[in-house]
Amino acid sequence: MTAELLPALGFVLVGLLLVVMTLTSSFIARVPLSSAILYLAVGVGIGPWGLGLLVLDPVGDAPLLERLTEIAVLISLFTVGLKLDLPLRDRRWRIPVQLATVSMLITVGAITAVGVWLLHLPLGAAVLLGAILAPTDPVLASDVQVSDPQDRDRLRFGLTGEGGLNDGAAFPLVMLGLGLMSLHDLGESGWRWWAVDVLWAVVGGLLIGYLLGVVVGRAILYLRIRHREALGPDEFMVLGLIALAYGVALLCHTYGFLAVFAAGLALRRAAAEPAASVASPAQGDNNDGEAPVAAQAPGLMMESVERFNAQLERLAEVTVVLVVGALLSVVDFGTEVLWFVPVLLLVIRPLAVYAGLVSAKVERSQRRLIAWFGIRGIGSIYYLMYAITHDLHPVIAQRLLAIMLAVVVASVLLHGVSVTPLMRRYETRRKTKAQRPR
Numbered sequence: 001m002t003a004e005l006l007p008a009l010g011f012v013l014v015g016l017l018l019v020v021m022t023l024t025s026s027f028i029a030r031v032p033l034s035s036a037i038l039y040l041a042v043g044v045g046i047g048p049w050g051l052g053l054l055v056l057d058p059v060g061d062a063p064l065l066e067r068l069t070e071i072a073v074l075i076s077l078f079t080v081g082l083k084l085d086l087p088l089r090d091r092r093w094r095i096p097v098q099l100a101t102v103s104m105l106i107t108v109g110a111i112t113a114v115g116v117w118l119l120h121l122p123l124g125a126a127v128l129l130g131a132i133l134a135p136t137d138p139v140l141a142s143d144v145q146v147s148d149p150q151d152r153d154r155l156r157f158g159l160t161g162e163g164g165l166n167d168g169a170a171f172p173l174v175m176l177g178l179g180l181m182s183l184h185d186l187g188e189s190g191w192r193w194w195a196v197d198v199l200w201a202v203v204g205g206l207l208i209g210y211l212l213g214v215v216v217g218r219a220i221l222y223l224r225i226r227h228r229e230a231l232g233p234d235e236f237m238v239l240g241l242i243a244l245a246y247g248v249a250l251l252c253h254t255y256g257f258l259a260v261f262a263a264g265l266a267l268r269r270a271a272a273e274p275a276a277s278v279a280s281p282a283q284g285d286n287n288d289g290e291a292p293v294a295a296q297a298p299g300l301m302m303e304s305v306e307r308f309n310a311q312l313e314r315l316a317e318v319t320v321v322l323v324v325g326a327l328l329s330v331v332d333f334g335t336e337v338l339w340f341v342p343v344l345l346l347v348i349r350p351l352a353v354y355a356g357l358v359s360a361k362v363e364r365s366q367r368r369l370i371a372w373f374g375i376r377g378i379g380s381i382y383y384l385m386y387a388i389t390h391d392l393h394p395v396i397a398q399r400l401l402a403i404m405l406a407v408v409v410a411s412v413l414l415h416g417v418s419v420t421p422l423m424r425r426y427e428t429r430r431k432t433k434a435q436r437p438r
Helices: 004-022 035-046 061-082 092-116 123-133 154-169 171-180 188-226 234-251 256-272 290-330 337-356 365-372 377-389 394-434
Strands: none
Touching: 004 035, 035 290, 035 394, 061 123, 061 234, 061 256, 061 290, 061 377, 092 154, 092 337, 092 365, 123 171, 123 188, 123 377, 154 171, 154 188, 154 256, 154 365, 171 188, 171 234, 188 234, 188 256, 188 337, 234 256, 234 290, 290 377, 290 394, 337 365, 337 394, 365 394, 377 394
């Protein structure tokens, strides 16, 4: 085949993949096979191991890969925020918060110990490896997340909230790892890291995103309900709010990932408020026709936003997983990944989950599934690319890349194959239990 025809063949393959995935989505949902596995296979096929249509240098192309994964994570975090409809005072929030703090810290500590003592990495590189692999993925974990905002299931809510929170909460630990390698200023005795990278950046990011989400959401509902304004497409509002929250958070030296997650969460809460709080109550007879509008406006807005976000998230998943498949051929995997991946998925993750949820009201079956579905993916890729663009040594970068890609691929395959039967079995037991007479 001539070189001129190869790009056309690449477009054909990707286009065929998207069409086939759309037509067979309901079938794939019923079999033990995730869409990410198929994307990964196509990525390998169009990479150097196959047609050679997608050839990337993980170090030289790190800025491009960083931006690509950054956009994918932002879209997914906003989507996750939209899915969580529980009031912040609800006690079920303890599950994702404890997973994203206690469990994540235990995971980073355990990976750091393994990295120093068994992988013989420098302390800073071991901490960085822990920070890269600790966050669970909000993109590839969609099959175990909340699909209906009214779903109050602790398993799905916990995994969804964990994926939204820990992708931003891991950033201080990434900065700590870089600081220990003299690639980031931690301050004397670590004061700058504690004050800026931990306290201000985390709290400030959450506050900035939540306030912007509330303001934008209420403004849109106010104009539609009170003044019957025909506003622009909700899709523009989604992209605008994501960019606004992320940009303002970065300008204020806070974590944009947490800001975008909080913005999606706030937009959901703003839409869930009683319509009477948005519309003016003192309208007299002129308010007769506003009740139906007030009742429908939040629902219509959220339906449009959720549909658009789901499409964006799926497109981002396809793009990044194709890249992962293409990268596999340019990485030198060592024998260490053969034992490290099982240790992470089968030992470190379960221990961290059980320790982090020791006081949480979670059933035994739910704990087991939370422990298993510690899915790694796009967030891990982003953090490593971020470190590489901040002058991580190429030798260390290549080694961390091999370990990280091995974990991501193993997660895509193992969790992708097991998610359908395990979640189907869980839902069956859940329905059976709900139908039992009390």
